[in-house]
Amino acid sequence: MRYPVLFFVMAVGAAALAACGDSSAPEPRATPAPDALREHSKLFEKEVVxxxxGVHVAVGFGLANSIMLEGDxxxxxxxxxxxxxEGEAVLAAFREITDKPIAAIIxxxxxxxxxxGARAFAAPGEVPVYAHQSTGYYINRVVNQIRPIITTRSMRMFGHHLPEGERINDGIGPHLGxxxxxTLFALPPDHTVDERLETTIAGIKLELVHAPGExxxxxxxxxxxxxxxxSGDNIYQTxxxxxxxxxxxxxxVQKWAASLDKIRALDAEFLVPSHTRPLIGRERIHDTLTDYRDAIQxxxxxxxxxMNKGLTPDQIVERVQLPPHLAESxxxxxxYGKVSWSVRSVFDGYLGWFDGNPSTLQPLPGEQQARHMAExxxxxxxxxxxxxAALEQGDAQWALSLSDHLRALRPDDDAVNQLRAEALRRLGEVEANPNAxxxxxxxxxxxxxxxxxxxxTEPPExxxxxxPIDNFLAAMPAFLKAEDTLDVHEKLGFQFADSDRRxxxxxxRGVAQVRPGLAEDTVAVLHTRxxxxxxxAAGNRSAVTALAGDDLDIDGDKIAALRLLGYFEKVD
Known part of the structure; x- marks a missing residue:
């Protein structure tokens, strides 16, 4: 039985997730792309700047930058x-500059x-790892309740399976490799920051400041x-x-703008983002930060x-574009981001999914709408x-929209699939936003x-x-096959000998809940480490082989215990 473990998340919330063509990808072919997108790739020319x-930044080694601060x-x-x-490649490049030992990771x-990539720079416990106090929580969410869908959508967004030519770059970096x-291996933070921490490491005085945004x-x-x-990811050149x-x-986004104001107030002479290239010069930095936070606001x-006029997201998208002095920056x-996507997100953040139009409050089922459209x-x-005809006339978006109805009516029609594929390619060829x-x-x-x-990906040793074990158990409820348990009300215990946690x-009846402690009325208790x-849980072993190898013991009704575990989806 497999429960989901996400070893790569972009928001980890996600987390997140990937892009560097794979071995099964087709041979590159000439594919149209906007000139501006090709030009944008120059930002990611690989070098250590x-x-x-004492301040060096590795650009173009992957989606993000890695920064080295050299102290005494x-x-x-x-x-x-x-x-x-990729961490090893960056460290090798940094080692051409200095062989001083690593004193800390931030x-x-x-x-x-x-x-x-943290394991490339140090072993667990070898150096202090600094982060915000909540970062460990987000990293621990690698046992993720939405791993399958977030992985799929991330693979699409970062173009993991695309050949060169279809994928030009990933907007804030050349690719996510x-x-x-x-091998993905994050070291858990052991020095955490609440709002601000002033410290000295290797003779370098620095401040770590909480700045919520992305x-x-x-x-x-x-x-x-x-x-x-x-500046982390609160500003990059897009x-x-x-x-x-x-x-x-x-x-x-209001917090994001406020965090940029904190950075503006520093009057910095050098700004080093964790994506794209550094910016130098007090006035340039101030003006760029001002424009950036103004665009967000x-x-x-x-x-x-x-919204307050009663307009729907579709209507607002038509009206909100950046003014020229910001749009030209x-x-x-x-x-990377888009104004239109941002408008929809702000609307949803304040008012939720309902756009206010009563016709969308309880829409017809998709197949029924499709039949009416066909009529x-x-x-x-x-x-x-x-x-x-819409596709042949150059209206790929309308062709794609109509194909949604055809898909509902003819889900297994190859002609519909090919029509959709062609419309999607037409849209991709003229799209300058890499994510889209x-x-x-x-x-x-x-x-x-x-x-x-x-x-x-398989987790490294x-x-x-x-x-924490809590995450592996907490991931289970979202994978319950509820329809199979509507008449079930039973409890299963877990006891871990090495940590003495229960x-x-x-x-x-259709809901699974995990709580600390052992209830008295369990059908069985699983004893393991x-x-x-x-x-x-990661899918690297099965409960059956663990039972056979004496690594797992079931105290109580073994058949009932295995039946309860069988109520959960197997996720590869």
Whole structure:
């Protein structure tokens, strides 16, 4: 039996997730792309940039940057890339500059491309790891309740399966180099920050400041003596991802703007983001930060303005575009986030899914809507003809929309699949936003070739030990096959000999709940050690082999215990 473990999350909330063509991807072919998107790739030319004395940033080694701060007798690594292999490549480049030992690691936030290469720089417990007090919680959410869907959507967004030419870049970096063969190993933070921490490491005076924005746990690092600020992911050279199409909880854009004001107040001479290239010069930094935070506030405020007039998200999207002085900024081009996506997210963050139009309150089921649409078109074939005509006339979006109805009516029709694939490719070819472009092209391959964009990576030895057992158990309820348990009310106990921790899983008529402690009325109690159950939960072992190998014992009704475990989805 497998329960989900997500070893790579982008929001970890996600987390998140990947992009570097795989071995099964087709040969590259000439694919149209906007010139501006190709030009954008120059931001990610691979090199180590010396920002100022003792501050170096590795750009283009992966989706994110890794930053080295050189002190008197050691170095500090700020952000560690997305895989151990990429972390090793960065460390080798840094070692051409200095051989001073690593004195500390700092995570600016929990995203996978900033933490999962950490093992390349140090072993667990070898050096202090600094982060916000909530970062460990987010990293521990690698046992994720929405792992299958967030992985699939992330693979689409980052173009993991796309050949060069379809995927040009990933907006804030050349690619996110995670594949099925990657090793991902985050070190748990052991020095945490609440709102602010002033400290000295290797002779470097620095401040770690909580600055929620793209994530709730975001920190920036301020070096007052050098006038250098490491801004994390709250600014990079593209319009910010106020919402990401892979899916995350609401990003509080007002907090994001306020955090940029904190950075503006520093009057920094050097700004080093964790994506794209550093910015140098007090006035340039101040003006860029001002425009960036103003763009965020503009989208927020104008969305609320039109919300309060009763407009729907579709109507607001038509009305909210950046004013020219912001739209022309090279730091606000829509190569990662989009204004339109941000408008929808702000609306949803304040008012939820209902757009206010009573016709959308209880819409007809999809198939019923499709039948009505076909009737209006003159029948199913006429609807298909109109979709094909729309595509031939250059209206790929309308063709794709009509194909939604055809899909509902003809779910197994290859002609519909091919129509959708062609419409998606047409949309991808003219799309300058890498997230959207990659999503279109990947979805086209799903339609035409049956591509399954999801994948899982195997956890490296020792990594599961860094995660609390609570997460593995807490992931179970979201995978309960509720329809099979509507008449079931039973409890199963877990007791872990190595930690002396006990839990009770209760299945109660379609709902599963995990609580600490052992209930008295369990049908059975599973006795094992934490590493054994973690391996079972990760899909690396089965409960049956653990039973046979004396690593798992069931005290009580063994058949009932296995039956209860069988009520949960097996997730690869």
């Amino acid at each position: 010396e920002v100022t004395d 007798d050691g170095i500090i690594i700020v952000d560690t890339m997305e895989t151990v292999a 995570y600016t936030h929990n995203h996978a491309d900033h933490v999962f 995670v594949s099925e063969e990657s 994530t709730e746990d975001q920190l920036f690092v301020w070096l007052p003596e050098k006038k250098v600020v490491l 319009f910010p991802n106020l919402y990401t199409i892979r899916g995350t909880y609401y990003r509080d 503009y989208v927020h405020d104008q969305t609320l303005r039109h 090279p730091w606000l081009q829509e190569f 209006l078109a003159g029948g199913e074939q006429a609807l298909a003809d109109k979709a094909r 472009r990659n999503y279109y092209f990947t979805a086209a391959r799903e339609e035409a070739d049956g591509l399954n964009p999801g994948f899982r 020792g990594f599961l030990d860094t995660l 839990f009770t899983l209760e299945i109660r 934490e590493p054994v159950w973690k391996a079972i």
